[in-house]
Amino acid sequence: MAEGILQFNVASIVEDVLQHHAAGRLSDIDLASRKVHETSVRRYEAAGWLRKMVGVVAGKDLPAEPSEEDFRLGLRSGIILCNVLNKVQPGSVPKVVEAPSDTIIIPDGAALSAYQYFENVRNFLVAIEEMGIPTFEASDLEQGGKASRIVNSVLALKSYNEWKQGGGNGVWKFCGNSKPPSAGKQYFRKNTDLFMNSISRNLSAGEKSLDSLSSDEYSTSDLVQDLNEMGSSHSLHVLVRELLCDKNQEDVPVIVLWLVDLLIVGSIEQIVEHMLSKVMEEFERRLAGQNELIRTTSRDMDVPSFSKPENIESSNIMKDESCSEKGFNYGESKSHSTQHQDLVEHQQRSIQELKNTLHSAKEDVRLLQMKYQEEVNDLSKHVNGLAHAASGYQRVLEENRKLYNQVQDLKGNIRVYCRVRPFLPGQPNALSTVEDLDEKTITLLTPSKYGKGKKSFTFNKVFGPSGTQEEVFADTQPLIRSVLDGYNVCIFAYGQTGSGKTYTMTGPKELTNESLGVNYRALSDLFMISEQRKDTISYDISVQMIEIYNEQVRDLLVTDGLNKKYPFTKFFKVFYVINLMNLGLKNRAVGSTAMNDRSSRSHSCLTVHVQGRDLTSGSILRGCMHLVDLAGSERVDKTDVVGDRLKEAQHINRSLSALGDVIASLAQKQSHVPYRNSKLTQLLQDSLGGQAKTLMFVHISPEPDTLGETLSTLKFAERVSTVELGAARANKDSADVKELKEQIASLKAALARKEVGELGSLQHSESSSPDRQNLMSSGSSPLRSWHSTGYASKVEALSNSSSTSKRHSLDLQDLLMNSGLMEEEKGGWVDKVMMNKENGVSGDNLSEDGRQSPEMFYQKHIPDTSKVYPEQSLKKISARRRHSLDNGLARTQYETVATDDEAATSDSSELDYQLQITIPKSKSMPNGVGSKIRRPSPRPTKTPEMRSQIPQPTRRAANGNYSPMNKNVRQSPNVEGRRKPATGK
Numbered sequence: 001m002a003e004g005i006l007q008f009n010v011a012s013i014v015e016d017v018l019q020h021h022a023a024g025r026l027s028d029i030d031l032a033s034r035k036v037h038e039t040s041v042r043r044y045e046a047a048g049w050l051r052k053m054v055g056v057v058a059g060k061d062l063p064a065e066p067s068e069e070d071f072r073l074g075l076r077s078g079i080i081l082c083n084v085l086n087k088v089q090p091g092s093v094p095k096v097v098e099a100p101s102d103t104i105i106i107p108d109g110a111a112l113s114a115y116q117y118f119e120n121v122r123n124f125l126v127a128i129e130e131m132g133i134p135t136f137e138a139s140d141l142e143q144g145g146k147a148s149r150i151v152n153s154v155l156a157l158k159s160y161n162e163w164k165q166g167g168g169n170g171v172w173k174f175c176g177n178s179k180p181p182s183a184g185k186q187y188f189r190k191n192t193d194l195f196m197n198s199i200s201r202n203l204s205a206g207e208k209s210l211d212s213l214s215s216d217e218y219s220t221s222d223l224v225q226d227l228n229e230m231g232s233s234h235s236l237h238v239l240v241r242e243l244l245c246d247k248n249q250e251d252v253p254v255i256v257l258w259l260v261d262l263l264i265v266g267s268i269e270q271i272v273e274h275m276l277s278k279v280m281e282e283f284e285r286r287l288a289g290q291n292e293l294i295r296t297t298s299r300d301m302d303v304p305s306f307s308k309p310e311n312i313e314s315s316n317i318m319k320d321e322s323c324s325e326k327g328f329n330y331g332e333s334k335s336h337s338t339q340h341q342d343l344v345e346h347q348q349r350s351i352q353e354l355k356n357t358l359h360s361a362k363e364d365v366r367l368l369q370m371k372y373q374e375e376v377n378d379l380s381k382h383v384n385g386l387a388h389a390a391s392g393y394q395r396v397l398e399e400n401r402k403l404y405n406q407v408q409d410l411k412g413n414i415r416v417y418c419r420v421r422p423f424l425p426g427q428p429n430a431l432s433t434v435e436d437l438d439e440k441t442i443t444l445l446t447p448s449k450y451g452k453g454k455k456s457f458t459f460n461k462v463f464g465p466s467g468t469q470e471e472v473f474a475d476t477q478p479l480i481r482s483v484l485d486g487y488n489v490c491i492f493a494y495g496q497t498g499s500g501k502t503y504t505m506t507g508p509k510e511l512t513n514e515s516l517g518v519n520y521r522a523l524s525d526l527f528m529i530s531e532q533r534k535d536t537i538s539y540d541i542s543v544q545m546i547e548i549y550n551e552q553v554r555d556l557l558v559t560d561g562l563n564k565k566y567p568f569t570k571f572f573k574v575f576y577v578i579n580l581m582n583l584g585l586k587n588r589a590v591g592s593t594a595m596n597d598r599s600s601r602s603h604s605c606l607t608v609h610v611q612g613r614d615l616t617s618g619s620i621l622r623g624c625m626h627l628v629d630l631a632g633s634e635r636v637d638k639t640d641v642v643g644d645r646l647k648e649a650q651h652i653n654r655s656l657s658a659l660g661d662v663i664a665s666l667a668q669k670q671s672h673v674p675y676r677n678s679k680l681t682q683l684l685q686d687s688l689g690g691q692a693k694t695l696m697f698v699h700i701s702p703e704p705d706t707l708g709e710t711l712s713t714l715k716f717a718e719r720v721s722t723v724e725l726g727a728a729r730a731n732k733d734s735a736d737v738k739e740l741k742e743q744i745a746s747l748k749a750a751l752a753r754k755e756v757g758e759l760g761s762l763q764h765s766e767s768s769s770p771d772r773q774n775l776m777s778s779g780s781s782p783l784r785s786w787h788s789t790g791y792a793s794k795v796e797a798l799s800n801s802s803s804t805s806k807r808h809s810l811d812l813q814d815l816l817m818n819s820g821l822m823e824e825e826k827g828g829w830v831d832k833v834m835m836n837k838e839n840g841v842s843g844d845n846l847s848e849d850g851r852q853s854p855e856m857f858y859q860k861h862i863p864d865t866s867k868v869y870p871e872q873s874l875k876k877i878s879a880r881r882r883h884s885l886d887n888g889l890a891r892t893q894y895e896t897v898a899t900d901d902e903a904a905t906s907d908s909s910e911l912d913y914q915l916q917i918t919i920p921k922s923k924s925m926p927n928g929v930g931s932k933i934r935r936p937s938p939r940p941t942k943t944p945e946m947r948s949q950i951p952q953p954t955r956r957a958a959n960g961n962y963s964p965m966n967k968n969v970r971q972s973p974n975v976e977g978r979r980k981p982a983t984g985k
């Protein structure tokens with residue numbers, strides 16, 4: 001197609017150029033021809049003048065109208081030139097080398113020697129140069145030389161001659177050659193026609209082919225000759241058209257080159273050059289236009305091919321047809337326009353189809369976007385859920401990470417924190433025995449009595465007098481939280497009376513948010529964390545509070561299944577439990593002593609049982625936490641205590657001695673550990689020797705007069721810190737284990753029911769027998785029973801207590817019957833707060849100075865607890881309990897009176913002695929003080945009657961204020977030994 005277009009274009013372009021530019025071309029030809037004519041005229045003029053000057057004979061070798069070559073040939077020997085010059089200026093060339101007379105001058109001058117020619121020409125040129133006449137080069141006389149310069153010199157000489165002939169004087173000045181005569185124009189036209197005719201004739205006659213024209217054979221001379229022969233009126237464009245009409249595109253440049261070559265020889269070249277440039281311009285213009293047309297056509301024809309595949313073929317066919325039919329012949333434009341119209345219509349249809357397709361595609365995209373949006377929303381919800389779960393998981397991980405170090409620290413050892421109580425308000429200013437303390441070490445200043453100097457003790461943590469409740473709890477918190485991970489934890493406060501144990505575990509008498517003790521904070525924390533984890537673990541929390549008073553175990557509070565029973569908010573639950581705890585604490589045995597006007601006369605233990613069920617795996621974890629506030633050790637000789645206070649002190653000291661024994665035995669890794677020597681050690685058995693995490697707060701007072709007890713306490717604490725425990729282990733059962741355990745528990749319960757049935761009748765008749773009391777105080781106590789089955793069993797027992805009493809072991813049942821905790825009606829245990837005082841919860845909650853009591857502080861945040869525990873029921877329980885307690889205590893006191901007396905008659909160093917003698921001195925024990933080994937001699941057993949005769953001095957003023965001077969304690973066993981709601985302890 002392209003070839004066709006170009007072939008067509010070449011021919012048409014040449015024709016158009018020749019037609020459209022004919023007029024301009026004539027003028028151009030005229031100009032060029034005139035130049036040729038002028039040159040010829042000048043040459044003829046020069047030749048004519050030379051012929052005239054040398055005579056006809058001499059000039060016969062120089063034609064009248066010579067060609068350039070003839071002109072050069074005639075003058076090549078220099079003879080004519082020299083002779084003419086000598087005529088014009090005689091003697092200019094003294095010796096002219098003449099040719100032999102018989103010699104016929106050969107046109108190319110070959111007969112003469114080059115030297116001779118050169119001599120003549122050189123002499124001529126030198127002479128005319130001296131005359132001021134323009135010269136030429138000798139080479140101009142040779143073939144290819146510039147004849148025009150020779151013509152110029154000859155005509156200048158002629159002018160000089162004319163100037164001289166005309167009498168010219170002075171210096172001749174060359175003024176240039178004269179213009180050719182006006183007749184030249186006519187002459188040129190004649191020659192142009194000759195040229196046209198010649199070419200036309202030759203081509204039409206086949207005498208000269210185009211190839212011969214472009215070959216070397218066709219010389220300029222031939223062209224000139226042809227030009228001379230031109231005579232017809234053929235126009236140049238006819239010639240060019242004839243040249244190009246049958247030629248291919250490839251031949252065009254050759255022709256053009258040939259024509260350009262021709263241009264060298266004269267004006268005809270300029271004409272042709274001009275014409276060809278026009279041809280080329282037109283060719284390029286049309287080529288560009290045609291390319292644009294092709295591009296447009298291609299684009300139009302290509303569009304449908306994108307809409308439908310079948311359009312491609314038809315489009316190509318149309319394109320081919322269009323091209324072939326048109327052949328870019330604009331003469332067939334009608335057909336083309338029809339096809340073009342069809343094409344446009346087809347394109348419009350295709351565009352419409354494209355629009356439809358686009359519309360449906362948009363619709364599809366819109367639907368996809370909606371679907372995508374929905375999926376994104378679902379995904380984001382899912383991600384949010386995962387993020388929430390992950391954050392919960394992260395929290396647990398974070399918590400576990402914190403615990404990790406604690407676990408590492410705890411692994412193998414009981415953790416011991418030391419806390420120093422500040423001086424109390426109203427106490428005389430005295431120097432503290434604590435000389436220095438840092439985070440882990442406390443240094444005491446000791447007088448000579450205790451080995452003058454300083455004694456330092458190191459613990460896991462030391463809190464000074466300014467240490468706050470919050471700071472203390474912060475270091476305890478991780479342990480408490482691990483209960484929810486299924487660990488058993490025991491925190492107990494140890495120290496002499498009045499050193500701050502109750503303050504740490506519970507708080508001061510007047511509670512504020514800041515002064516809340518570990519117990520409250522721990523419970524609050526447990527509920528808070530269980531709430532946070534409710535999406536992953538379902539917790540059931542039970543709380544129990546007991547006290548060991550004079551070696552009897554008594555429940556102060558039993559409540560279980562808190563989460564199930566009371567679906568309150570976590571805060572309400574916290575306050576509810578705290579209030580119950582307060583009520584329980586209110587029943588704790590307290591009394592005024594020389595060292596503390598609200599001295600705890602019993603060991604209290606707040607136990608929290610936690611059972612968690614993993615909602616995903618179904619596995620069960622159980623954790624248990626004991627928060628123990630020990631009764632304070634007391635040096636009875638110092639305080640002159642008598643009566644019940646003395647008896648309490650004896651029990652307290654004995655149980656603490658038993659604790660010392662256990663610690664010593666554990667520290668020595670002895671195979672036998674005497675846990676059974678006291679209820680206290682039985683209670684703490686798992687915590688001291690098992691896999692629990694155990695922390696002891698050891699408290700000391702700053703007063704100098706308590707230095708002896710302080711030193712003993714710190715030594716004991718240091719020994720405790722050396723006790724190695726097993727690595728703490730979480731109590732976690734898989735779902736299968738849980739099922740099996742439930743089956744075992746069920747079987748045990750069935751067995752217990754059977755035993756209860758059998759022993760029911762015996763129980764009634766033997767309830768007051770000494771054997772029964774021995775059972776109560778022996779190693780088969782409920783505590784031992786709990787410990788033997790572990791914490792999990794205890795949780796189970798407490799959990800089931802609300803459903804049936806028959807599912808509990810006999811020991812537990814006996815204990816609670818004895819202490820008045822079991823309902824008289826058969827068939828059920830109830831959660832209860834045991835009221836040992838007649839006024840119970842209805843008592844006045846204001847203290848003597850009118851300030852709000854702890855009970856008031858919390859009760860204002862919770863509903864009336866009498867709704868939970870109706871007053872009638874409480875009174876009923878109280879009455880029964882009081883009766884049971886009276887009997888039980890009386891019996892217990894009676895049974896233990898011999899030992900009490902033994903303790904009561906111990907000297908002031910009894911506790912020291914017991915600790916020191918039962919704890920073998922370890923090599924590693926620092927600051928050890930020499931043991932004062934002295935066994936107390938057996939004392940005769942005293943009857944209750946004898947005890948009642950012992951004077952009972954009081955150490956508390958009637959107004960209840962602390963009075964160091966009055967060291968007598970107002971005695972009122974079982975009543976005054978209870979904490980008064982209104983007046984405090």
Ligand SMILES: Nc1ncnc2c1ncn2[C@@H]1O[C@H](COP(=O)(O)OP(=O)(O)OP(=O)(O)O)[C@@H](O)[C@H]1O
Pocket residue numbers: 420421422424465495496497498499500501502503504507508509595596598599600601630631632633699
């Ligand atoms: N860290 C303390 N900051 C302020 N006061 C304290 C601190 N520790 C104890 N107290 C106060 O000292 C007195 C005795 O404290 P607390 O009753 O706690 O001693 P205790 O060791 O429990 O005595 P006991 O063994 O006789 O029961 C209380 O009035 C208490 O408020």
